[in-house]
Amino acid sequence: MKVLVTGATGFIGRLVARHLREAGAELRLASRRPERLGSGDGAMLMPNFDAPAEAFLTLTRDVTHVVHCAGLNNDQGNATEADYRTANVELSARLAHAAAAQASGRFIHLSSIRAVIGARVSATIDENTLAAPQCVYGRSKREGEIQVLDAYASHGRSDAAVLRLPPVYGIGMKGNLATLMRLADTALPLPTGALTGIRSLMSSEAAVRAVSHLLSHSEPLSPIYVGADVPPVAVEAIIAAFRRGFGRPMRLMAVPAGLMRPAASVLGKRAFWDSLTATQICDPALLISQGWKPETDPLGRLAELARLGKS
Numbered sequence: 602m603k604v605l606v607t608g609a610t611g612f613i614g615r616l617v618a619r620h621l622r623e624a625g626a627e628l629r630l631a632s633r634r635p636e637r638l639g640s641g642d643g644a645m646l647m648p649n650f651d652a653p654a655e656a657f658l659t660l661t662r663d664v665t666h667v668v669h670c671a672g673l674n675n676d677q678g679n680a681t682e683a684d685y686r687t688a689n690v691e692l693s694a695r696l697a698h699a700a701a702a703q704a705s706g707r708f709i710h711l712s713s714i715r716a717v718i719g720a721r722v723s724a725t726i727d728e729n730t731l732a733a734p735q736c737v738y739g740r741s742k743r744e745g746e747i748q749v750l751d752a753y754a755s756h757g758r759s760d761a762a763v764l765r766l767p768p769v770y771g772i773g774m775k776g777n778l779a780t781l782m783r784l785a786d787t788a789l790p791l792p793t794g795a796l797t798g799i800r801s802l803m804s805s806e807a808a809v810r811a812v813s814h815l816l817s818h819s820e821p822l823s824p825i826y827v828g829a830d831v832p833p834v835a836v837e838a839i840i841a842a843f844r845r846g847f848g849r850p851m852r853l854m855a856v857p858a859g860l861m862r863p864a865a866s867v868l869g870k871r872a873f874w875d876s877l878t879a880t881q882i883c884d885p886a887l888l889i890s891q892g893w894k895p896e897t898d899p900l901g902r903l904a905e906l907a908r909l910g911k912s
Contacts, residue, residue: 608671657699697752771805786841846907
C-alpha cells in the first residue's frame with residue numbers, strides 16, 4: 602500500500618503521515634513547504650490549483666490511496682473568498698480527477714462540519730444533515746466535497762469518501778479551542794456560567810484513527826462520514842478541564858447570558874460568544890457501526906493537553 606498524504610506539514614496531515622508510517626505504509630507526502638518534510642517519504646511540492654494536469658498526474662502516479670488533508674482553514678483571518686475557493690474547491694477537484702484516473706484505492710477527503718452548519722447554529726449533525734453552510738470557509742468546504750465525489754463518480758468509481766470533523770484538539774491546534782485554552786491559563790475569573798453550549802469535539806488521534814479506518818476497513822465506503830468523541834461536552838467543562846490541567850484555580854463565575862452578550866458585542870467578540878453558547882452535537886454512529894472506536898474521555902484528554910502545554 603502506498604498512500605499520498607497532502608497537507609503533510611499541517612496539524613492533522615503530519616499526524617496522519619506518522620500513523621501510516623508506523624503502520625508500515627509506503628508514503629508520498631505533498632506540502633506547500635516540502636523542505637519541512639525531510640528527504641524521505643517521497644516529499645513533493647503540492648501543485649497550485651492552476652498547475653498543468655501533468656503535475657497532478659505525477660503526484661498521484663503509482664499510489665494506492667490518497668488522504669487529502671491540504672486546504673485553507675478558517676483561522677486565516679486575511680483570506681478572501683477567492684483564496685478559499687482556489688484552496689478548498691479547485692485544488693481538491695484537480696487532485697480528485699487525477700487520483701480517480703490512476704490511483705487504484707480510496708480517496709479520503711478531510712472536511713469540516715462547517716460544510717453543513719454555521720458556528721452559531723444549534724443542531725445535531727450526522728451524515729444526512731442538510732448542508733447549510735453560513736460562511737465563506739464552510740461554503741468552500743461543501744463545494745470541495747461535491748467536487749471530489751463528482752470527480753470519482755465521473756470515472757465510474759465510488760471509493761471516495763468525505764470525513765467531516767468537528768473542532769479537533771491536540772498539540773498545535775488553533776481556533777476557538779486554542780483561544781479557550783489560553784484564557785484558561787490565566788488567573789482571571791471567567792464567566793462560564795453563561796456558556797450553556799454543548800459541543801462535540803474530536804481528538805487529533807481519533808481523527809487519524811478514523812482516516813486509517815476508512816482506508817482499510819473491508820466494507821464499501823459511504824460518501825459522507827461524521828467523526829466525534831463520545832460524549833459531547835459542555836463548554837464550561839472544557840474550560841474547567843484546561844484549568845485542571847494547568848493547575849489553575851477554577852474561578853468560574855455564573856454570569857447571566859443577558860449581561861455577557863452585550864459586553865461581547867462592545868468588545869467585538871459577539872460571534873465568538875455566540876459560537877460558545879450554541880449546542881452542536883455530532884453523531885459518529887456510522888463510523889462506530891463499521892468498527893471505528895471513538896475517544897471516550899475528551900475532558901481527560903483536554904486536561905492532559907493543558908498539562909503537556911504547561912510542561
